[in-house]
Amino acid sequence: MANARNSPDATQAPQTAPPAAQHSRSDKAATDSAPQPPTAPRLATVSEPAAIRRFRVRQLDAPGRAALRSCLRDARADAHDASAALLLVFDVPLAGVADADLAALATEIELAAPPVFALIETDLSGAAAELTLAARARIARSGATLAFDAVRLALPPGAGASQRLPRLVGAEAALELLCSGLRIDAATAEVLGVVDLVTEARLAPVVRHLARAALPPARARREGITEPLSFQKAIAAARTRSAPPLGPPDLPPVARDMVVGQIIDGIESAVLLGFDAALNREATLFEEAFDGPVAPALVHLDRAWPERAARAGASSAPDLLTRIALTGGGSRGATLAAAATLAGLGVLLADPSAPHLSLAETRTRRALEPLLAEGRSGAERLEVQQGWDALRGLPMVIETLPGHAAARPALLADLAAATTQDAADDPATVLVSGSDRPDLDQLADALPAEARARLIGLRLPGLRLPDLRLQGMRLPEIRQGGDAARSGVVEIIAGNATGPEAIHMAQELAHALALPWLLVGPVEGFISERLLWALRIGADSCLDAGARPAEVDAAVLRAGFALRPYRQIDALGLGGAEADRARLQDATTGALPQTGLAGALWRLGWTGRLAGLGYYDYATAMPTEHPDIGMVLDSVRTGRGRRAQGLTPGQIVNRCLLAVTVEAARLLAEHRVTDARALDLAAVRGTGLPAHTGGPLHWAGRRGLLRVKSELSRLAQEEGAFWQPPALIADLVKHGRRFEDLPAQDVNLTPRAEA
Numbered sequence: 001m002a003n004a005r006n007s008p009d010a011t012q013a014p015q016t017a018p019p020a021a022q023h024s025r026s027d028k029a030a031t032d033s034a035p036q037p038p039t040a041p042r043l044a045t046v047s048e049p050a051a052i053r054r055f056r057v058r059q060l061d062a063p064g065r066a067a068l069r070s071c072l073r074d075a076r077a078d079a080h081d082a083s084a085a086l087l088l089v090f091d092v093p094l095a096g097v098a099d100a101d102l103a104a105l106a107t108e109i110e111l112a113a114p115p116v117f118a119l120i121e122t123d124l125s126g127a128a129a130e131l132t133l134a135a136r137a138r139i140a141r142s143g144a145t146l147a148f149d150a151v152r153l154a155l156p157p158g159a160g161a162s163q164r165l166p167r168l169v170g171a172e173a174a175l176e177l178l179c180s181g182l183r184i185d186a187a188t189a190e191v192l193g194v195v196d197l198v199t200e201a202r203l204a205p206v207v208r209h210l211a212r213a214a215l216p217p218a219r220a221r222r223e224g225i226t227e228p229l230s231f232q233k234a235i236a237a238a239r240t241r242s243a244p245p246l247g248p249p250d251l252p253p254v255a256r257d258m259v260v261g262q263i264i265d266g267i268e269s270a271v272l273l274g275f276d277a278a279l280n281r282e283a284t285l286f287e288e289a290f291d292g293p294v295a296p297a298l299v300h301l302d303r304a305w306p307e308r309a310a311r312a313g314a315s316s317a318p319d320l321l322t323r324i325a326l327t328g329g330g331s332r333g334a335t336l337a338a339a340a341t342l343a344g345l346g347v348l349l350a351d352p353s354a355p356h357l358s359l360a361e362t363r364t365r366r367a368l369e370p371l372l373a374e375g376r377s378g379a380e381r382l383e384v385q386q387g388w389d390a391l392r393g394l395p396m397v398i399e400t401l402p403g404h405a406a407a408r409p410a411l412l413a414d415l416a417a418a419t420t421q422d423a424a425d426d427p428a429t430v431l432v433s434g435s436d437r438p439d440l441d442q443l444a445d446a447l448p449a450e451a452r453a454r455l456i457g458l459r460l461p462g463l464r465l466p467d468l469r470l471q472g473m474r475l476p477e478i479r480q481g482g483d484a485a486r487s488g489v490v491e492i493i494a495g496n497a498t499g500p501e502a503i504h505m506a507q508e509l510a511h512a513l514a515l516p517w518l519l520v521g522p523v524e525g526f527i528s529e530r531l532l533w534a535l536r537i538g539a540d541s542c543l544d545a546g547a548r549p550a551e552v553d554a555a556v557l558r559a560g561f562a563l564r565p566y567r568q569i570d571a572l573g574l575g576g577a578e579a580d581r582a583r584l585q586d587a588t589t590g591a592l593p594q595t596g597l598a599g600a601l602w603r604l605g606w607t608g609r610l611a612g613l614g615y616y617d618y619a620t621a622m623p624t625e626h627p628d629i630g631m632v633l634d635s636v637r638t639g640r641g642r643r644a645q646g647l648t649p650g651q652i653v654n655r656c657l658l659a660v661t662v663e664a665a666r667l668l669a670e671h672r673v674t675d676a677r678a679l680d681l682a683a684v685r686g687t688g689l690p691a692h693t694g695g696p697l698h699w700a701g702r703r704g705l706l707r708v709k710s711e712l713s714r715l716a717q718e719e720g721a722f723w724q725p726p727a728l729i730a731d732l733v734k735h736g737r738r739f740e741d742l743p744a745q746d747v748n749l750t751p752r753a754e755a
Contacts, residue, residue: 052087052203052204052207053074053075053084053085053086054086054087054089055071055089057088057089057091057128058092060096060102065102065105069105069108072116076112076114078114079114081114082211082212083208083212085116085210086112086115086117087116087118087203088109088119088132089119089121090118090119090120090122090124090128091122092128096126096127096302096303097127097153097155097158097299098150098158100283102127102130102158102159103282103283105131105159106130106131106159107279109131110134110135114211115210115211115215117136117207117211118131118132119138119139119140119203120132120140120186121144122143122144124144124145124147125146125183126148126149126150127150127159129146129147129149129161130148130150130159130160133161133218134159134164134218136215136216137215138189138196139195139203139207140190141186141198141199142186142187142200143186144185145184146183146195147181147184148165148177148181149181149183150178150181151179151181151251152248152251152298153295153298153299153302154255154259154289154294154298154692155286155290155295155299156178156262156282156285156289157263157286158282158283158286162174162266162269162282162285163219163269164219164221165177165178165224166224166267167219167221167225168194168218168223168224169192169223169224170224171224171230171231171232172234173192173193174267175234175235175246175263175264175267178263179260179263179264180246180247225271228271235264235267235268239261245257247259250691255292255293255294255692262285262289265281269281293692294692296694296698297691297693297702298692300677300694300698300740301680301684301691301694301698303677305681321508322345323346324340324346324347324348324396324398325348325391325394326348326350326397326398327349327350327360327397327398327400327415328351328399328400328402328411328434329351329356329363329401329402330400330402331363331402332400332402332434333363333398334360334367337367338364340509340512340513341379342368344512346381347382348383348384348391349364349385350385350386350388350391350397351386352386353386357384361382361384364382365379388415388418389418391418391429392419392429393429394419395427395429395505396429396505397429397430397431398432398458401434401435408443409442409443409446410446412433412443412446415431416431419431419454420450420451428454430505430506431454431456432455433456433457433458434457434459435457440455440456440493440495440497440498441496443455444497452498453497453502454502455495455502456492456494456495456498456503456505456506457492457494457495458490458492459490459491459493460490488515488685489515489516489527489681489682490518491517491520491526491528492506492510492517492520493520494519503519516681516685518673518674518678518681518682519747520672521670521671521672521747527667527672527673527679527686530663531660531664531679531682531686531687532687534659534660534662534663534664535561535563535689537722538656538658538659539659540597541655541659541719543597544642544719545642545644545645546644546646548633549566549625550615550616551649552564552565552566552652555649555652555653556653556656559649560690560693561656561688561689561690562687566614567616567623569614570614570615570616570618571608572608573608573609573614574598574601574607574608575602575607596639596640597636600635601613601614615629654711655715658715658723660683660687661697661699661700661712662722662724664683664696665700665725665728665739667679668728669727671746671747672747673747674744674745674746675740675742675743675744676697676698676740676742677740679695679696679697680694680695680696680697680698683695697738700739701738701740705729708725708729709730712724713725
């Protein structure tokens with residue numbers, strides 16, 4: 001069994017959830033159609049006051065569990081009092097996955113004396129939601145939500161939910177909740193029987209009444225299993241259901257079918273086995289899934305997100321981000337302004353130029369229109385003011401001038417002057433350059449000395465207008481699945497003079513936008529852009545080996561990649577793609593390899609989708625491979641002395657992953673990012689690698705680093721220096737370690753040319 005399963009450290013520290021937002025339409029529809037099993041009668045409240053013990057559960061890592069167990073021990077002193085109780089207030093929005101120790105803790109809560117009750121105040125998911133089921137009863141505030149979403153990580157429940165939940169709500173509702181990971185609001189949870197009471201009333205009299213009611217422990221609840229025949233019919237229907245299939249749609253079909261089958265087996269054991277035997281069955285099913293091919297990769301990525309959050313929370317910056325200003329215009333600025341307002345931030349658009357300011361406001365309101373039409377709020381948080389007078393005292397000002405605008409240093413100098421602190425203890429305004437490729441040290445030279453520590457760079461490649469709809473989702477959904485998994489990462493670029501408060505404020509912006517962040521050193525292009533180009537190099541290598549562009553695109557698409565390399569290049573235009581290649585030339589080891597096919601197509605006038613011909617023929621609504629593309633490819637290979645060997649779809653996918661792996665290892669070896677998980681997260685969310693790979697470095701570890709090193713060395717001999725494995729891989733092989741075994745490192749702030 002993997003060590004993570006049995007370690008109390010398997011779950012991560014919690015991250016502050018974003019402001020509560022409206023459920024997505026899909027969640028609402030699923031909630032409205034959820035089955036309605038028999039439920040226990042609602043519990044009335046009483047007015048008499050009572051003293052109860054309370055404990056706020058903020059995290060479920062090893063220290064958090066130790067503190068909770070200590071509270072359970074202390075509460076035993078009250079066991080003689082029939083009205084005594086312990087109320088656990090759950091505030092763990094990111095609890096991670098369950099493990100054997102958490103399952104044992106659930107049993108301790110279930111059998112504790114005096115009885116334990118759970119209060120759900122916010123959004124709970126994963127292991128924390130499972131743990132509440134062990135309480136004698138659950139009380140929820142009206143704004144709370146619950147999701148038993150281990151299935152999104154290809155895992156069945158691991159802390160007793162497959163046994164306790166069906167006892168409360170029946171087989172049909174338990175199957176729907178556990179197999180979908182559906183998030184339900186407090187009112188729905190009360191109707192289903194997941195929670196016993198939704199109230200805004202004072203808690204002491206409510207809990208005292210519950211304690212006097214002498215409710216049975218969770219294992220003895222029978223509301224959902226009083227009719228075994230109906231229970232088994234629901235199980236049988238779930239096993240044969242095919243349209244729509246149970247389970248998250250973004251999981252690979254094999255993994256989805258496997259975990260759904262395990263969940264069904266676990267729930268069925270609730271009526272076939274005794275409670276303790278059924279819990280042991282659940283543990284066995286969980287271990288089987290955790291040792292499978294997909295769950296470890298998804299858990300690896302899941303842990304990368306709260307890790308980013310924990311580091312942000314450790315900063316000493318005293319103020320949270322509530323309001324920002326943007327200047328410089330551009331479509332990226334409008335998109336960021338719209339996203340920030342929807343995330344609950346106040347946004348000020350400021351510019352000395354009235355025409356520029358009017359254009360920025362028009363673009364921002366246009367970005368908001370389709371979302372406001374869906375009933376979303378945000379426009380009321382948008383302000384517009386000409387000049388810089390309103391900037392002083394704001395926590396952050398972001399310039400969004402497009403491209404390599406020559407006016408950027410002067411603009412930042414003006415912003416620094418407009419936000420100078422009146423007194424030494426006044427909050428400092430963070431100055432953010434939103435350039436694609438900011439040279440922080442060069443920009444800092446244009447600023448007065450006091451402002452240089454306030455300057456930081458942000459790359460926001462994932463904020464595209466369609467992605468703004470993701471802001472209506474709760475954080476766990478954005479974190480774990482579907483199109484959200486490709487919504488990008490915020491790359492935070494620090495210069496040599498950048499202070500910790502500026503870094504922290506940039507992290508706060510990322511949290512507000514519900515996007516993970518990476519602290520990176522100066523590199524040419526986004527980290528995700530570097531990895532995307534590596535993917536293209538791997539694809540070009542497949543062409544050299546005998547594959548055709550459509551075969552490469554089809555292979556990676558079937559494997560779960562978000563992007564088809566050659567369809568994407570056609571959309572960009574071959575000229576633009578080659579310009580990007582030239583710009584990134586010095587950012588990688590040796591020359592960027594190329595097949596020569598792009599140049600041959602360019603000379604033929606096949607310049608991409610706008611021209612109607614590129615790697616594909618766009619003469620019809622469905623792009624097709626041009627009949628002459630094979631002939632052009634053969635001519636290019638002959639000119640380069642290459643021989644077509646032919647590749648299977650699996651070999652195509654592996655070669656593409658090898659290319660991304662060697663570039664990610666190079667970035668890690670150069671200290672351009674803090675750790676391997678950061679790169680894996682960037683590769684999945686920013687570059688579109690399948691989440692079930694866990695990212696390129698995790699994939700390489702599971703494939704075997706010795707094998708990967710040998711494959712890269714062979715490709716380096718055949719195709720050039722790009723494929724040469726960095727010494728870091730050899731060192732890991734020598735010591736029997738993997739990339740994720742490496743500790744976090746300081747980021748190298750020296751540009752590559754000077755390093």
